Amino acid sequence: MMPALEVIEPGLMTTIQDLGRFGHQAQGVPSSGALDAGNLRLANALVHNAEGLGALEMRILGPTFKVTAGTVRIALTGTEGGIEISGGPVAFVPAYRSVVLKAGQSFRIGRMSDSAVCYLAVEGGFDLPMIYGSQSTYVSGRFGGFEGRTLQRGDLLPLCLEEASDKPVALCSEPLLYQQSGPIRVVPGPQDDYFDEAALRAFQSQVYHISAESNRMGLRLLGEPIAHAKGADINSDGIVTGSIQVPGSGLPIILLADHQTTGGYPKIATVASADLARLGRMVPGTPLQFRMVSVEEAETAAIALETHLRSLIETLVMPSDEQELLDHLLMSKSLISGPIVD
Amino acid sequence: MAVSFLPSGDRGLTVQFGFDIDRGLSRQIMALRAAVDDAAIAGVIETVPTYRSLLVHYDPVEIRQAALIERLKPLLANLDGDDKGHATRWHLPICFEGDCSPDLDFVADFASLSRDEVKTVMTGTEHFVYMLGFAPGMPYMGDLPAALNIPRRSSPVQGIPKGSVLVATGLTVIYPAVNPSGWHVVGRCPVPLFDLGKADPVLLSPGDRVCFREVSLADYEAIAERVEQGDPVVEGEPI
The missing domain is CATH 2.40.100.10 (Cyclophilin-like)
Structure with a gap:
């Protein structure tokens, strides 16, 4: 029997994502990829994968799976919750720790209390086609990932490995820390000159809220509309993840991973890449403010985040026996939010 | 060539040539795109030409935007507007x-x-x-x-x-x-x-x-x- 994860409950919006599809944006192919790339990389590292392998991105309400054959090593990141397991000796494994499950066992990722997205990686990755070098699902284009769509009940996600390796369990001693609070840092431009000073001030001073009509393409913001000084249409130019476009309504839209490659609305500012995952993790209704920073400051933040992530991945703890594992878990109580049976 | 370097955050640089839909502008944009491809600048991920600009996607861990602009300036100074072999x-x-x-x-x-x-x-x-x-x-x-x-x-x-x-x-x-x-x-x-x-x-x-x-x-x-x-x-x- 083919080793696979069978979808028992699909969750709210579960897709395969990796670090994105690059090199073909000039041909209109969006990059897609994980909204919280750091936690995707960490999840892969915890199951001994290359950091950029395709993994499951789960939104708000997680899925339930059953292991159909062999054994599989999995790890959850991006939430303080954990993996609820049935059919075996261990009933719960917290996030940021890998675990090996056997055929017949099922596991569930519940409702996330602290993030809109979290990630589940499997050792060896999923045996799914690559399109332009990526397994990322682009839902509106109906391609990538598993049949170009969100998971549905009964889907069988094929695994590359029939058995988990004999490598050790891995733990991350602290979760990936994005800047926890404070305004979202943005770099002005490329079309900040389409707005007058009053509009730029209103953009930076008001508290916006994330609309329920937000998805992987973009976050729509609710707030006081801001006025354009030179109209709301431009001849198209290129878009990056984090571009903040202001259409005729005057309400900004922050473009996320599934954004189109080009667009015809003026872009008042661009989110610093170090803050993109914070946005990806925000649920509808979350308040947010913007603070203008320089390109240099945003670049320095990006480099600092990369350094932090590298150090987390390089210092993953791999206990050599059960006792060392137990000791480690007892010492890092902050990561334990459920009973450990082994 | 009078172009504007407009930041698209810390991972994108928009090199703006003009505002209109115009074959002359487009020739320059395509020529810069070809020159950037040929230069194989470390840290440049890909480029996206549009009517008015060339968006250069880059990785700030490998190259900072200020350094990228310095690498682009000599390319801009030597554009020949010839897209032979690139189309x-x-x-x-x-x-x-x-x-x-x-x-x-x-x-x-x-x-x-x-x-x-x-x-x-x-x-x-x-x-x-x-x-x-x-x-x-x-x-x-x-x-x-x-x-x-x-x-x-x-x-x-x-x-x-x-x-x-x-x-x-x-x-x-x-x-x-x-x-x-x-x-x-x-x-x-x-x-x-x-x-x-x-x-x-x-x-x-x-x-x-x-x-x-x-x-x-x-x-x-x-x-x-x-x-x-x-x-x-x-x-x-x-x-």
Whole structure:
């Protein structure tokens, strides 16, 4: 029997994502990829994968799976919750720790209390086609990932490995820390000159809220509309993840991973890449403010985040026996939010 | 060359050449794109040309924006505006019969031309791919004569079929997949522009030229049948 994860409950919006599809944006192919790339990389590292392998991105309400054959090593990141397991000796494994499950066992990722997205990686990755070098699902284009769509009940996600390796369990001693609070840092431009000073001030001073009509393409913001000084249409130019476009309504839209490659609305500012995952993790209704920073400051933040992530991945703890594992878990109580049976 | 370097955050740099849809600007943008490709600057991920600018996607861990600008300046100083070797000419079939061209009469009326004259414009123009966007593989092409500078509809029509050739605002697009559109459908092309069955799914690139040749509905269907069987049907010629 083919080793696979069978979808028992699909969750709210579960897709395969990796670090994105690059090199073909000039041909209109969006990059897609994980909204919280750091936690995707960490999840892969915890199951001994290359950091950029395709993994499951789960939104708000997680899925339930059953292991159909062999054994599989999995790890959850991006939430303080954990993996609820049935059919075996261990009933719960917290996030940021890998675990090996056997055929017949099922596991569930519940409702996330602290993030809109979290990630589940499997050792060896999923045996799914690559399109332009990526397994990322682009839902509106109906391609990538598993049949170009969100998971549905009964889907069988094929695994590359029939058995988990004999490598050790891995733990991350602290979760990936994005800047926890404070305004979202943005770099002005490329079309900040389409707005007058009053509009730029209103953009930076008001508290916006994330609309329920937000998805992987973009976050729509609710707030006081801001006025354009030179109209709301431009001849198209290129878009990056984090571009903040202001259409005729005057309400900004922050473009996320599934954004189109080009667009015809003026872009008042661009989110610093170090803050993109914070946005990806925000649920509808979350308040947010913007603070203008320089390109240099945003670049320095990006480099600092990369350094932090590298150090987390390089210092993953791999206990050599059960006792060392137990000791480690007892010492890092902050990561334990459920009973450990082994 | 007076260009503006506009930051698109800490992972993008927009090199803006102007504001309008203009072949002269586009030539410069394509030339910079080719020069950036050839220079293989460490940290540059990819570039996206549009009507007005070249967006350079970069990785700030490998190169800072200030250093990137310094690398681009000498390239800009030496642009020759020659895109030889970087573009392809495609001869694509177009069918105007049956339900392939629901808006052809409207377009002809608007332009005070006959149906045949509009068809002759579409097949007689070498369409230049300024950029792609909106959907994977969708080209924005110019330039149509002033008579065909038709405004978009005020509200889009749903479910425009794959392969539809549409015109508005002096430009022509071809739909790689079913999508809504406010443009006017004048014909249909059986050659897929985005085909996931191929290792390289997108057919067209920025700077390419598209020449349409009229085919009958019977020929359209025969070509569609060959496409169905995996025949590539068309081959581009390097410019």
